[in-house]
Amino acid sequence: MSVPDSQIPSKPDSRIKNESAMINAMSVDVEDYFQVAAFEDHIPIEKWNDWPARVDTNTDYMLDIFAKYDVKATFFILGCVAKSYPALLRRIVDAGHEVAGHGMNHVRIFRQTPKEFMEDIVTSKKILEDIGGKKVVGYRAPTYSINQETIWALDLLYEAGYRYSSSIYPVYHDLYGMPDAPRFPYYPRQDNDSAQRGILEIPITTTVIANRRIPCGGGGYFRLYPLAFTRWAWNRVNDEGQPGVFYCHPWEFDSYQPRVENLDWKTRVRHYLNLGKKMESRFKKMLLAYRWDRMDRVYGELIK
Numbered sequence: 001m002s003v004p005d006s007q008i009p010s011k012p013d014s015r016i017k018n019e020s021a022m023i024n025a026m027s028v029d030v031e032d033y034f035q036v037a038a039f040e041d042h043i044p045i046e047k048w049n050d051w052p053a054r055v056d057t058n059t060d061y062m063l064d065i066f067a068k069y070d071v072k073a074t075f076f077i078l079g080c081v082a083k084s085y086p087a088l089l090r091r092i093v094d095a096g097h098e099v100a101g102h103g104m105n106h107v108r109i110f111r112q113t114p115k116e117f118m119e120d121i122v123t124s125k126k127i128l129e130d131i132g133g134k135k136v137v138g139y140r141a142p143t144y145s146i147n148q149e150t151i152w153a154l155d156l157l158y159e160a161g162y163r164y165s166s167s168i169y170p171v172y173h174d175l176y177g178m179p180d181a182p183r184f185p186y187y188p189r190q191d192n193d194s195a196q197r198g199i200l201e202i203p204i205t206t207t208v209i210a211n212r213r214i215p216c217g218g219g220g221y222f223r224l225y226p227l228a229f230t231r232w233a234w235n236r237v238n239d240e241g242q243p244g245v246f247y248c249h250p251w252e253f254d255s256y257q258p259r260v261e262n263l264d265w266k267t268r269v270r271h272y273l274n275l276g277k278k279m280e281s282r283f284k285k286m287l288l289a290y291r292w293d294r295m296d297r298v299y300g301e302l303i304k
Contacts, residue, residue, distance in 0.1 A: 022238040026073040026292040033251035037143040058250035074295040076140040077122030079104035100292040102136030110143035141167035144176040164200040205244040207233040218247040223274040
């Protein structure tokens, strides 16, 4: 699968012409459609092998888009995906993208003890580094599951060698969220009595309307909102002098993925709304509208 050349502008647009424009962070959470948290009650881990895998093909599709639009991104990759598709991980590295951690099997942190979590992040980090040949410094919790109850995970991430996290979505949501957290990068475990700053947290992008935070960083919200609203929200964030953090999943570009039965209406809408070509069309327009780069480069001065 590839992006038709006819859909790529023949000359640079205003984003490319304006070299002083803000550079935003592009990221991809690499997991298969049956591995999402919303399906965990329908497809437990022990049943994953019963479903046809599509993550390899779908991620390759995204790599092709990024190559043709000259965009580098950060890929937060599950350890189990890296083990199953080592060549895919090497293709991501060879294309110049950043590889970062996403845990082993997409288990949300509140379902793990600190000991289990530490084993998870150490094991997955080693797999990514051994296969990809690059040091892994970034991490994103499955389903943004770092909140006030699991904030201890940040200390363990730093101890395990990670230097930044993009695991907190500062909004209200029934599956995740830490609504009182800062909207922009900060050091949540900084020791004010020493020079130790700890890990850098890079929250997913939000804007503020009438004192309410509105999520606009990607995922299901990107497929739900009109593109004009997303563009308006991102322009506001950049006008605040801050890069945005965009995220998506390879399965969002795949309208042919097998359907899971007996889902409640909310889960069905969240997962299946505007998959495939509608997602792809909006995504390409976002790639053209803004400047993009890997998270470790966008926030390089803050990552220590």
